[in-house]
Amino acid sequence: MIDTLTCIMCPIGCELQVIVLDEKMEITGNKCEKGKEFAVEEILHPKRNLATSVPIQGCEHRMLSVRLDQRVPRDQIFPILNEISRLRPVPPILRGQVLIENILNTGSNVIATRTVK
Ligand code: SF4
Numbered sequence: 001m002i003d004t005l006t007c008i009m010c011p012i013g014c015e016l017q018v019i020v021l022d023e024k025m026e027i028t029g030n031k032c033e034k035g036k037e038f039a040v041e042e043i044l045h046p047k048r049n050l051a052t053s054v055p056i057q058g059c060e061h062r063m064l065s066v067r068l069d070q071r072v073p074r075d076q077i078f079p080i081l082n083e084i085s086r087l088r089p090v091p092p093i094l095r096g097q098v099l100i101e102n103i104l105n106t107g108s109n110v111i112a113t114r115t116v117k
Contacts, residue, residue, distance in 0.1 A: 001018075001019070001020040001021075002017070002018070002019050002020075003017075003018040003019075003020070003043065004016065004017055004018070005018060005038075005039055005042055007030060007034070007035040007038050007039070008038065009034040009035065009037075009038050010034070012031060014029050014030050014031050014035050015029050016028070016029045016030055016035055016038075016039050017029050018039050018043060020043065025039070025040060025043065027039045027040070045073065046073070046074040047071035047072060047073055047074060048071055048072065048074050048077055049067065049068055049070075049071045049072075050067065050068045050072070050077060050080060050081070050084075051065065051066070051067040051068075051113070052065075052066060052067075052081065052084060053065045053066065054066055054084060054085070054087045054088065054089065055088060056088070056089060056090075056091060056093075056116060057088040057089060057090040057091075058090070058091070059091070062116070064089055064093060064112055064113075064114065064116060065112075065113045065114060066084065066087070066099060066110050066111065066112055066113060067110070067111060067113055068080070068103070068108045068109070068110060068111075069098075069108060069109045069110075069111050070106075070107060070108040070109075071108070072103075072106040072108050073106065076104060076106055079104055080103055080104055080106070083100065083103055083104060084100070084103075084110055087099055087100065087110070089112065089116075091116045091117060092115075092116065092117050093112050093115065093116040094112065094115050095112055095113060095114050095115045096111055096112065096113075097111060097112045098110070098111055099111060099112055
């Protein structure tokens with residue numbers, strides 16, 4: 001299998017070529033070791049971050065932006081979105097406040113990205 005990925009670990013955005021043959025993985029195009037680590041994770045256990053918004057309790061037309069504080073396995077994104085969609089945070093809410101701890105046992109928390117008084 002041959003794959004091309006863009007490394008997202010820094011703004012340079014190296015284009016990585018990944019060749020997977022049997023049990024071995026050959027990675028080229030990376031300017032540093034982080035690129036190799038990124039490619040291995042992306043091929044074997046891809047992870048993603050997630051940002052969305054939820055309605056604020058008692059303020060029907062106001063939304064609160066929220067995000068995960070750590071990337072999670074890609075196949076958990078839709079179940080996590082489903083959990084977050086039930087969230088109705090009650091003000092006052094502080095920026096960085098944990099709204100759901102360790103969502104679906106992923107080790108990631110759902111946090112508020114702004115303050116609402
Ligand atoms: S391989 Fe290194 S230099 Fe290139 S984008 Fe990734 S982190 Fe940046």
